[in-house]
Amino acid sequence: MEPNYPIHLPDFFIGDPAPAYRDLRRNSPVHWTSANGGFWGITRYEDIKFIGSRPHLFSSAKGVLMPDGKPRTVEPRPMLITTDPPRHKALRQLISKGFTPKHISAMEPDVRAIMRGVLDSVKPGIELEYAEGIVAKVPVRIIADMLGAPAEDWEQFRAWSDASVGSADPDIKLSSQDAFGALTTYFRHLIELREQGRSNDLISILMDAEVDGESLSHEELISFLHLLLVAGNETTRNLIALGTVALINHPAQLRMLVDDPSLIPTAIEEMLRYVSPVTHMTRWATEDVELRGKTIKKGQAVVLLYGAANRDEDVFGDTAEQFDITRRPNPHLAFGTGEHACLGLSLARLEARVFFEEFLARFDRIELTGEVVRMRSTMVPGIRTMPVRLGAANESAVR
Template sequence: MTGATDRPGGELASGLLDPELWSTYPYPLLARLRAEAPMAWHRERGFWAVSRHADVLAIETDAATFCAGKGILVDEIGTTFEAPPTILHADPPLHTRYRRLVQPGFRPSVIRALEPAVRARARTLVERLPLGEAVDILTELAVPLPIQVIAEMLGVDEAEWGRIHEWSEAAIPGATDWPAERRQQLLGEMVTYLVTATAQRRAEPRSDVLSELALASLDGDQLSDTELAMFLVQLLVAGNETTRNLIAGGLVAFAEQPDQWERLTAQPDLVPIAVEEMLRWTSPVICFLRTATRDTEVGNQPVAEGEPLLMLFASANRDEEVFGPSAARFDIGRDPNPHLAFGFGNHFCLGAALARMEARLVLEELLARADRFEVAGPVERTGSSVIAGIRHAALRLHPA
């Protein structure tokens, strides 16, 4: 085995967790990693940074060799979990059991049934956007829509919707600069609310996904209250921050490359393909971690049992080997587009269809309202190295 100091890419990888990198422009560093050290050892925190599409895919498709149970975030390296804190941390066979129990709540007919309500919410928000003046696309559209949609899907009382935003912000490392005590207090409130709501649904089911999940059972097997609360917390978080940044980041991309919006107005049937490009381009989840369960190799680099590997989706999605010379261009006609924004394999995003639908409906509603739009102020990004977050983005819309 190579010693930690002989391992490749240490200099390059050491910049990877710097908030400054993610709040500005990470792509030159990611491109250098892919070219010079596709498997780069992060000396300070002890993990492999995996930047090529093929290597990320190899890890994602081999859950036996690369487990999630020892942590999915760099901050979790070295932590031991008695039970998986989220479904994302579960490995087979437990993970398979979770998926079988929760998947029915996300089946295509459930998502399709939500479309009219989601469209109405998207339309109301888009119609309220002022034309001809700078508007913060986060506060007016990208933040409220996913919160409304996930809350509506679960059947959370409308009175709680404002709190969901705070709860979800509290759960994402680096999303805010709130003190740890405030975050803990909000997370506690969220769990209490969800546990109470679950008990209510078990007693008096309604026609919502919360009831469906509370009552889901398979061969007599049911999710326990703790498992369900854990899963619901994750849904509130996963369904919010990611979709928000997909919408905000995608619209910023269109504003910065107006020829692509022009193309979409001329060819609105490109909308679903454009959503895939928004996903590739924004990569709302920057990375997740796995741990090698045995000595192995990734991209010809020996990896020892117990070593963590950080799968950089944001880099894989710009890999020239897969996306060709136009990898660094926002091209809404890109097809095929095998991006990894939703991950791959057994943990593939459960909410992918919902997120795709939200982004599609936003584009469709905006096409009816805006002929073109432009950036009208600085785009402020968070420094999170997990979620590609945008705090503020002022755009100016011009009427269709």
């Protein structure tokens, strides 16, 4: 009998999906779930690479979220992430102008200053909220700073951003549509300011970007700014918070990292692999395709389960299920694969590295003091709250 798992529900991802992923990779790697109008779940690394590199057969245009069973009244808003070739290539080339390695590494001093601003007020020895209270402040401030938004707008920015992606979470009160509208108005305001005089922020760079005589329309620019918040905020927060939980659950690895901070870059790659902050992305078959004896029919949804690929024994061997901060090589798919692979991956890596450098220099012990409460999302089921007590690094040096 075919395995049967509720892949369409947040609970599947919030619990530990690893045993189900193992079973699916082995026994039903191209797996049909009939809930929500039906979709194929893909769990093997090789198959996800195959699908991700064939956008003409597997389109993103109908949206990248897994089907939710609700009748579709409007098509997804056109964004880079839901644009197919050939248009995708031109759009991505234009937008990449704001994401060159030079631009990203030039951001390091600002990123570090933002981390320090957040961490300097954190006190050791008392119970405090880590996910919402510390980590959540970081990525959204960095994106806001990148856009040239003034610091006094950052918290408002964060509230809109959380609401525009967190509609599945009952705790978030502002509707996603209202948050989207508020952000659009705010972006228009930032663009108008740049029309009067450019500065060296991302919006100015993107307003001036040209490829083959073409530049971004204001609508394309606004839709990209929305995507930045959706794609770059919750995801990075989830990596840092779930990565910290992985360290807490593996105390010997945490100790190794505290003793040797030069391991932070490989530790971050392992966090990306092990926690897979973005669980999946969806594609839509443009024609009938045979895969491992199954027929994916034209028009059907195909859900690429990146977290399952990241535990594939065929790639990561016998230690695929282990958390090993020294793992090398680590060709994980946490940032996706193919032409839609994450545009912000250098920024995400920079943020996570600088966060752990600054954090572990201050605190070398982290103790969970209560329940880890997760976000009810199938795509980015991050951590809503996790109370911790931190031990100051200089105190343990004295002891």
